[in-house]
Each structure stands twice: as structure tokens, then as C-alpha cells.
Amino acid sequence: xxxxxxxxxxxxxxxxxxxxxxxxxxxxxxxxxxxxxxxxxxxxxxxxxxxxxxxxxxxxxxxxxxxxxxxxxxxxxxxxxxxxxxxxxxxxxxxxxxxxxxxxxxxxxxxxxxxxxxxxxxxxxxxxxxxxxxxxxxxxxxxxxxxxxxxxxxxxxxxxxxxxxxxxxxxxxxxxxxxxxxxxxxxxxxxxxxxxxxxxxxxxxxxxxxxxxxxxxxxxxxxxxxxxxxxx
Numbered sequence: 001x002x003x004x005x006x007x008x009x010x011x012x013x014x015x016x017x018x019x020x021x022x023x024x025x026x027x028x029x030x031x032x033x034x035x036x037x038x039x040x041x042x043x044x045x046x047x048x049x050x051x052x053x054x055x056x057x058x059x060x061x062x063x064x065x066x067x068x069x070x071x072x073x074x075x076x077x078x079x080x081x082x083x084x085x086x087x088x089x090x091x092x093x094x095x096x097x098x099x100x101x102x103x104x105x106x107x108x109x110x111x112x113x114x115x116x117x118x119x120x121x122x123x124x125x126x127x128x129x130x131x132x133x134x135x136x137x138x139x140x141x142x143x144x145x146x147x148x149x150x151x152x153x154x155x156x157x158x159x160x161x162x163x164x165x166x167x168x169x170x171x172x173x174x175x176x177x178x179x180x181x182x183x184x185x186x187x188x189x190x191x192x193x194x195x196x197x198x199x200x201x202x203x204x205x206x207x208x209x210x211x212x213x214x215x216x217x218x219x220x221x222x223x224x225x226x227x228x229x230x231x232x
Contacts, residue, residue, distance in 0.1 A: 002049055008061060008105045011097050016065035018102060019045050021052035022111045029231040030112040032102050032137070033060040034120030034127045036205075037083030041072040043207050044121075051119075054224055057111045061102040063095055063127065075208045087123055092130070099127060100135035115139070115231035119223070121204060122146060125164075132158040139163075139230040141223050144170055144201055149177035152184040161190035163226045165219045167199030167212075194222065 003021030010016060019040050022028075031051055035044050040060050048058040064071045067089050073079030099118065106112050115138035120128035125145025132140035133154040142148065142164045162185070166178045178195060185191040199215035202208045206216070 019060040021048040021058045023055045027113040028055045029114040030106040030116035031058045034124030036122040039072040059106045149180045155184040161230045164193045169200040172201045
């Protein structure tokens with residue numbers, strides 16, 4: 001069943017929307033699903049519905065609500081320009097606090113039985129890492145998280161299990177950044193980093209020209225296995 005939008009209370013007052021999708025069984029462990037720069041758009045809602053079908057309770061918050069609530073865009077040049085413009089105005093500390101509020105709201109729901117992971121794509125991949133370090137997430141999955149290598153000073157605080165996916169042909173994230181990230185977690189048996197040889201940036205999104213079906217399939221298979229192991 002498709003999900004619906006709910007109100008999530010912000011820690012500093014007000015509220016924002018989040019797309020909630022529940023599993024067929026009605027209950028399950030939680031996922032805070034973090035958007036790309038394109039908002040909680042049709043693709044992100046489909047991703048949420050997909051993980052719900054796999055047994056998770058998924059809540060995808062509107063990260064841009066403080067700047068342009070309800071923003072949605074496609075993957076054309078105009079959408080990229082709009083999304084980047086809004087991203088440049090995001091107060092990162094407040095956005096991370098909003099992810100913490102989303103995590104708390106998800107834990108408080110009757111449908112959420114057990115632990116909660118953060119899972120994000122692109123911009124959301126970096127925020128999933130920051131959520132691991134700052135919100136008490138029980139696990140994190142980061143898809144091509146641009147800029148993770150710039151916030152590795154927070155790696156010591158990211159004590160939960162983490163899974164990261166990168167594309168070898170990503171023209172936004174150099175392999176040197178991937179290796180720096182790998183080095184920051186050296187010796188951590190609960191941190192997995194995978195690089196997909198045929199994949200570029202955004203390889204998971206079937207609405208983008210960079211979609212790579214085999215890499216997307218394998219990454220999702222690994223993500224579901226990781227989540228089932230780490231959060232139930």
C-alpha cells in the first residue's frame with residue numbers, strides 16, 4: 001500500500017511533513033529515509049514504499065521544509081539547479097536536528113517495532129552519516145554520500161554499524177574521497193564500504209540517466225541484508 005504524509009514536530013518549534021510508509025504486517029523496524037536534493041519526490045516515495053514492502057516502517061522527512069516546504073523536482077537541468085540552490089541554504093545543524101526529531105517521531109509510533117536506521121541518497125547519504133554521528137540512529141546506509149570525506153572528524157561519534165555505496169565512475173565523489181572515508185573507519189568490522197565498478201553518481205535512481213540496474217540491484221540487496229542483520 002502507498003504511504004501518506006504526516007506531521008513531524010520539530011525540536012525548536014513548528015512541524016514539518018514526512019512521508020510514512022508501513023509494511024504489510026503493520027509493524028517493523030524503522031528507517032528514516034533521507035532525500036536527494038530533489039525533495040521527497042515521486043522517486044523517494046517509491047523507495048519508501050519499496051522498503052516498506054520489505055518489512056520496514058519508513059519515514060522520509062522534508063529536509064528542505066525550513067526553506068521551501070514541499071519542494072519536489074525532477075532530474076532535468078532545471079530540477080538540479082533548483083535543488084542545488086535550496087541545498088546551499090540549508091543550515092546543516094538544524095537539518096541534523098530535524099533528522100533526530102524524525103527518528104524520535106518514528107520510534108514513538110506504534111508501527112515501529114525495534115531499532116531505527118538512517119538511509120539516504122546523495123545529499124541524503126551525507127546526512128545519513130551525520131545522523132549516525134548525532135541522532136542515536138542504530139545503523140546507517142549511505143548511497144554516494146557527497147561530502148562525507150569533509151566531515152570525517154565526526155567518524156568517532158558514528159558508533160553504529162554503517163554501510164556505504166559508491167560508484168567508481170562518480171564524477172562528484174573522487175575515489176580519493178572514498179579511500180579517505182575507508183581509512184577513517186579502518187579496523188571497524190561493522191562498517192562496510194562497497195564500490196561499484198560500472199556505476200556513476202545517482203546509480204540507484206531509475207529516473208536518472210546515470211541509473212545502473214545491476215549496481216542498483218546489488219546495492220539494494222546488500223542494504224536489505226545489512227538492515228535485517230542490524231535492526232531486525
